[in-house]
Amino acid sequence: MRRLPELRRVGYLWSLAHWAPLVLIALAAMFDVLTPGQQRYDRFLAAAPALAAATWSVRGIAGIGALTMATEVVLSLDRDADFVTATGTALLVIVTVTAAACYASHVRQSRERDLAELRAVADVAQSVLLRPLPPALGGVELNLLYDGAAAQARIGGDFYEALRTPFGVRLIVGDVQGKGLPAVEVASVLLGTFREAAYEAPDLAALVDRLETGMVRYSEQVPSSDAAERFATAVLVEIPPDGRTAGVLNCGHPAPLLLRGREVVTVEPSTDALPLNLRALLNDHHPVDTVPFGPGDRLVIFTDGVSEARDRAGSFYPLADRVRGWTGSGSARLLELLAADLREYGSGAADDVAVLIAGRPGPEALSTAAP
Incomplete structure (x- = not known):
């Protein structure tokens, strides 16, 4: 009775969380290019792989990490930054966050599989205990x-x-x-x-x-x-x-x-x-x-x-x-x-x-x- 609206809300939130990393990359790149002066928005790029850990697979997170790194390189070339000092540090941070996000996704997927098995057992138990009339x-x-x-x-x-x-x-x-x-x-x-x-x-x-x-x-x-x-x-x-x-x-x-x-x-x-x-x-x-x-x-x-x-x-x-x-x-x-x-x-x-x-x-x- 109450589950249908709740499931719809969960589906909406899942979709929002799923596409958030790509939206973050696009917004960070746009603001970094359009904002003059010393303001830098590429620092927000490292959050994209971390957000992806909530819904993406390990391969998907690795892909988002690669896209984030490529975006960082393009932005650094646009501002003529020192690649070794500034861009190199930013890329190292992105690699570290991506690796941590891949591990978190692996743990999440493992727990989701366990939860799916438990729900399957619960469905069988319900079919025996509370049979459909x-x-x-x-x-x-x-x-x-x-x-x-x-x-x-x-x-x-x-x-x-x-x-x-x-x-x-x-x-x-x-x-x-x-x-x-x-x-x-x-x-x-x-x-x-x-x-x-x-x-x-x-x-x-x-x-x-x-x-x-x-x-x-x-x-x-x-x-x-x-x-x-x-x-x-x-x-x-x-x-x-x-x-x-x-x-x-x-x-x-x-x-x-x-x-x-x-x-x-x-x-x-x-x-x-x-x-x-x-x-x-x-x-x-x-x-x-x-x-x-x-x-x-x-x-x-x-x-x-x-x-x-x-x-x-x-x-x-x-x-x-x-x-x-x-x-x-x-x-x-x-x-x-x-x-x-x-x-x-x-x-x-x-x-x-x-x-x-x-x-x-x-x-x-x-x-x-x-x-």
Whole structure:
């Protein structure tokens, strides 16, 4: 969501830095020729190879160094300077700066290759941990918005999944307490357990029990991990293949929004439940709420990166009010509007953002799909 403008800005800055050495050579030569008297601008030429170290290859820097030296020689001949004393010293400085810049470029390129490999590993990890969702699953349309808080983040503490099971389509959207790799670790445990238990657990309450058990077992198997001390809020949804209802189980997570035509309803849990991995503290029971969910209805499930986004005055993002103005838009378009509005509203990236919209096709879509 925030990456596209940032990438454009980075591309502009890279282009500016890339051509800066050549621009510097041209400007230094022009001012040196046009300025009368003892003013000398050829002293700035030595900075050209140093600037090239930021973006140019070793060969490119060597070429810029050679061009800089040739320019220095031409300028010295134009002013009839002593080649040995004045020009010789200037050329020695340029050679020294060029050699240092070539070494700096070699180190930079080596680190860029290492970083590219790490990003490739992160992309593979994301494809396994946070897999792309299909546009439709078991008669349920799915649309997703996911964005990490950090500009280069591939995976954050927010997680999601959608599976077609014998009980219908089952969804989970959650947010792990904390950030960084420890939060990703807990998210991977919960997602792994969900992907296995979603096909077997008879209901959402039993599925939450399996998630709790998975966290306990992982903490016992990896005692060095701090997973036992972390918790995660989550919303689990079960959409049966036949029927006009959906089951919702909320584990301390922001309440989803139900869109029915132009109406926007907050799906508050009937009973407050603790987040995942805290149930043992109170031996809490997670209730399952049943909500109407017929053709054309949509559930908007989101993390607190949306609901707790603040503007510069410190006011929370009014998600329900914003969505009321977008109910006439399709789910994909709604997420585009939400992403753009969050960029304008927020004062900066504070948390990961995940929004999943699950909807039954409307009556017109059902009639079109019928034989």
